[in-house]
Amino acid sequence: MNLYNKSYGPGYLTLEDGQVFTGTLYGAPMAGFGEVVFQTGMTGYQEVMTDPSFAGQIVTFTYPLIGNYGINDVDNEALRPALAGMLVSELCEQPSHYRGKYSLADIAEHYSFPILAGVDTRTITKLVRSEGDVFGVIADCPLTVEQVAGFRTKHRKKSLVANVSRPQTERFSGNGEHVVVLDLGMKQSILDALLARGCRVTVVPFDTTFAQLEALQPDGLVLTNGPGDPADLRNYCSEWRKAVERFPTLGICLGHQMIALMYGAQTGRLAYGHRGSNHPVKELNSGKVYITSQNHGYVVKEETLDKRQLTVTYRNVNDGTVEGLRHLELPIMSVQFHPEAHPGPSDTSFIFDQFLQMMRIMGAKHYA
Numbered sequence: 001m002n003l004y005n006k007s008y009g010p011g012y013l014t015l016e017d018g019q020v021f022t023g024t025l026y027g028a029p030m031a032g033f034g035e036v037v038f039q040t041g042m043t044g045y046q047e048v049m050t051d052p053s054f055a056g057q058i059v060t061f062t063y064p065l066i067g068n069y070g071i072n073d074v075d076n077e078a079l080r081p082a083l084a085g086m087l088v089s090e091l092c093e094q095p096s097h098y099r100g101k102y103s104l105a106d107i108a109e110h111y112s113f114p115i116l117a118g119v120d121t122r123t124i125t126k127l128v129r130s131e132g133d134v135f136g137v138i139a140d141c142p143l144t145v146e147q148v149a150g151f152r153t154k155h156r157k158k159s160l161v162a163n164v165s166r167p168q169t170e171r172f173s174g175n176g177e178h179v180v181v182l183d184l185g186m187k188q189s190i191l192d193a194l195l196a197r198g199c200r201v202t203v204v205p206f207d208t209t210f211a212q213l214e215a216l217q218p219d220g221l222v223l224t225n226g227p228g229d230p231a232d233l234r235n236y237c238s239e240w241r242k243a244v245e246r247f248p249t250l251g252i253c254l255g256h257q258m259i260a261l262m263y264g265a266q267t268g269r270l271a272y273g274h275r276g277s278n279h280p281v282k283e284l285n286s287g288k289v290y291i292t293s294q295n296h297g298y299v300v301k302e303e304t305l306d307k308r309q310l311t312v313t314y315r316n317v318n319d320g321t322v323e324g325l326r327h328l329e330l331p332i333m334s335v336q337f338h339p340e341a342h343p344g345p346s347d348t349s350f351i352f353d354q355f356l357q358m359m360r361i362m363g364a365k366h367y368a
């Protein structure tokens with residue numbers, strides 16, 4: 001590995017209010033722009049880098065050393081990184097791990113996304129915590145407030161899910177239940193979790209119609225994670241609702257938010273998002289608390305739920321927000337956290353087993 005001197009020299013993060021943070025720019029000399037968010041995991045930067053839900057976002061890593069175990073060939077959540085940029089305190093240029101094949105700087109250069117290293121990530125994180133909605137641009141020069149505003153206008157016009165969803169159907173063999181996955185920006189680990197349980201999986205583009213889904217004759221449906229504001233996908237709700245009412249369904253993260261929207265609830269922004277590997281959620285039935293992997297900026301507004309149709313199954317222990325839903329009559333369940341883990345704990349992988357159970361028990365009845 002040739003790991004040295006990959007930087008382009010000084011780089012700058014300019015925020016909407018004109019604040020500038022100076023560091024060393026790696027990866028791409030062109031501007032990276034997006035919502036500035038923070039991720040608190042101590043490991044997992046490769047999974048974060050390749051999780052399509054981060055499309056259109058600049059991710060601040062609160063862990064102070066990033067890149068120390070390199071990048072390998074097995075932990076990618078998608079074929080390419082989707083995020084707009086990374087902000088790190090110290091970028092390690094000499095990774096060491098038996099599986100590590102590339103340095104983070106190499107990958108950033110290969111895929112042309114910017115990493116700004118040597119910035120005060122603690123101050124940026126505190127800013128995001130207090131402001132919530134922070135937009136910024138990473139570039140090789142400081143920008144004016146007007147220029148940043150121009151990037152924000154451009155940012156608002158992006159169709160994030162359309163950019164990360166697969167353009168074509170992909171099929172994966174298995175001997176078990178046939179699961180159709182509606183790809184809103186699917187993490188590879190969701191596919192892996194289904195394949196590990198023997199499912200036959202068909203991954204379809206996000207704009208697949210109900211008729212097309214029905215023609216595939218699934219035993220169950222998964223609505224995946226994905227980037228952006230769930231309310232932007234409102235137009236798809238009526239088509240998707242037909243599908244979730246026809247097949248046993250599991251919604252994960254964005255998929256969970258979409259199920260709530262389909263039933264007339266609203267989503268809104270969290271104060272500053274949940275992004276990390278140690279978010280406690282309580283299963284309301286059992287009172288058990290699980291430590292979960294999370295990555296979301298929006299949340300289902302509980303007061304807007306029609307509780308005659310959807311009931312809250314999980315709640316965040318820190319802020320009490322909705323973390324899971326279940327339909328009272330139909331086999332539809334959803335979680336805001338990530339049972340597929342990667343990065344973070346796999347304590348809630350049983351959600352996939354429950355989904356399998358749901359397909360087995362409710363599926364046949366449902367088709368009858």
Ligand SMILES: NC(=O)CC[C@H](N)C(=O)O
Pocket residue numbers: 053224225226227228229230252253254255295296297298299
């Ligand atoms: N990981 C996800 O699916 C994220 C969902 C949504 N984009 C949010 O930020 O809340």
